[in-house]
Amino acid sequence: MKIRWTDESLRLRISPSELTALVIGESIRSTLAIPGGAEWSLLVLPNARSSELRTSDATVEVRLTADDIWRLTDGDAEGIYFTTGRGDGVVRYFVEKDFPCTHPHADEAREPETERFAPTEGYLRRKRLAGHRP
Numbered sequence: 001m002k003i004r005w006t007d008e009s010l011r012l013r014i015s016p017s018e019l020t021a022l023v024i025g026e027s028i029r030s031t032l033a034i035p036g037g038a039e040w041s042l043l044v045l046p047n048a049r050s051s052e053l054r055t056s057d058a059t060v061e062v063r064l065t066a067d068d069i070w071r072l073t074d075g076d077a078e079g080i081y082f083t084t085g086r087g088d089g090v091v092r093y094f095v096e097k098d099f100p101c102t103h104p105h106a107d108e109a110r111e112p113e114t115e116r117f118a119p120t121e122g123y124l125r126r127k128r129l130a131g132h133r134p
Contacts, residue, residue, distance in 0.1 A: 001030045002098060002114075003042055008091060010053070012044065012062065013098035015115040022046045022069050044095070053084050053093050062093060072097070076120055099123055 002013040018028045022044065031041040041059040048063035055061065068080050072095065079096030097117040119127075 001028055001042070001044070003030060010060070010062075010091065010093040012042070012093075012095045014044075014095060015098055016117055017115060018044075019069075019072060019097070022064065023073060051080075051082055053082070053091065062095065064095065076122065078120055078123060 001015070001018055004011045004013075014022075014028070021028050023046075025046055027046060028044045029041060031039055033039050039058055043059055043061050045061055045063045046069055047066050049065070051062075051064050051068045053060070053062055064080075071077055072080050077097070078099075079094050081092070081094045083090055083092050085091050098114065099119045100116050
């Protein structure tokens with residue numbers, strides 16, 4: 001799972017095998033162990049009563065309903081998108097399929113090769129319009 005956060009959003013990009021795990025009812029977790037003993041984790045929990053964002057100690061939990069996971073399995077779906085909070089405390093969070101990158105990474109980033117979804121036609125069309133070559 002790839003995780004990106006900003007002051008207003010949390011974006012998760014999952015692999016095909018991670019989606020399969022959610023479909024069969026398994027949770028997926030990613031943990032960053034920081035030297036000195038601290039850890040930060042993100043946990044995606046399937047089969048929740050409602051899709052929501054929660055925290056527990058040093059763990060962010062993304063809870064997903066079976067219906068939302070099912071929507072993500074659609075071949076044309078690129079992700080599922082949510083908003084939580086009110087007023088100035090709004091946070092957007094998404095779970096998206098991880099598609100191939102359209103730009104090279106710096107060698108120093110040491111990006112590992114990962115399993116990816118085949119791009120959807122909508123994804124390819126947007127990249128062509130933006131001038132990228134997937």
